[in-house]
Amino acid sequence: RRCVQETETTRDSVLTLQVSIKPQLEDMQLGCTKMVNQLVSVSLIGDVNIWEDVNNLQQDAFPSLVLPGHQSSIKQVAYHHGQQLLVSSDSSGRTLLWKNRQAERIPEIQYKIGTSRLLFSCDLETLYIVSDDLNIISFNLANRTVNKTVNIGANYGGFCVSKKNPNVCYAASERNTIFVFENLAQVREIKVSYVPTAIEVNNDDSLLIIGDKVGNVHIYDLQEDKEIQVLSHSTSAVSSIAVSHGEDKYFATGDSTKIINLWSFSEFKKLTENWVFHNSRVTSLVFSQSNNHVLSCGLDSRVIVWDTQSFKRVADLTNIHRNGVNSAIFDEEGRIVSAGGDNLMKVIKLNNVTILSLIHI
DSSP, X not given: OEEEEEOTTTOOEEEEEESOSSOOGGGOEEEEEEETTEEEEEETTSOEEEESSGGGOOTTOOOSEEEOOXXXXXXXXXXXXXXXXXXEEETTOOEEEEETTEEEEOTTOOOSSOEEEEEEOTTSSEEEEEETTOEEEEEETTTTEEEEEEEOOSOEEEEEEOSSOTTEEEEEETTTEEXXXXXXXXXXXXXXXXXXXXXXXXXXXXXXXXXXXXXXXXXXXXXXXXXXXXXXXXXXXXXXXXXXXXXXXXXXXXXXXXXXXXXXXXXXEEOSSOBOOOSSOEEEEXXXXXXXXXXXXXXXXXXXXXXXXXXXXXEEEOSOSTTOEEEEEEOTTSOEEEEETTSXXXXXXXXXXXXXXXXXX
């Protein structure tokens, strides 16, 4: 948990550098190297510590720069278009805020299990972080503090945020229950006769789109407080749902095998006959800001871009990550940011489908 400089002849310690005021197991250093006039070390959990001006370091000096990173599978990634801020979270629950390719760790947020969902409120002021056991945290981006935490203590069945009210969110549990929260205080509980596995809300907060364990998609009218439609997606659990931006034109559903469907809101009509180019579970779906494209990713390590007008594939990227792609989004320039089981995030330029850069610390 310290870096020690030794003399070449006696191997006696001549300088000890500190990494943490109160060292913990995660501060254990796995190795270090000297680069020109810098000393660089990496910790057990992936932090890179950098000491500048090595020749003039003082005893017990702390790093001049710490670059946090991920050391386990990155489960979720989200993008804040207003602040050009990227957020990532991994299977250990470590959550990082990325700006200009440098990361800021959120120390208060450290689950013992993985993150299932990262979403911004509609006013882009709050980040919702949801764990696999439905522990929900609202994080204030302006002052970098946790607003509130609620623990449902049930298996994750889906999570989404209101498109109109920045204080409202919806959580589904595998206990056949949909919870409605305002400021993370429960205001409503909806009992259903099926096991929810994915959930989204439309743009005016009037309808919930809920996927279940046997491949059905349920349309629930929040104003009438009743189910108004049941659609057949497939025979496998619905794993992801996405809604088009701004207007209720499309929604897309993906399942735990490989099937993706695009639907029309106007008639709840299936517009595609099973987009089936994935070979395994569809982990994430997202619409572009123009709604002209749908981005899908899966455990088959593929990222596919679909055209919502022609219903054709316009890009099919294979072997993007080892151990699958867990999440992917579009940034403000239309590039793809993907997160995978290889602890990597990749930024991919869409127009010529070339990888511009890798973020891996």
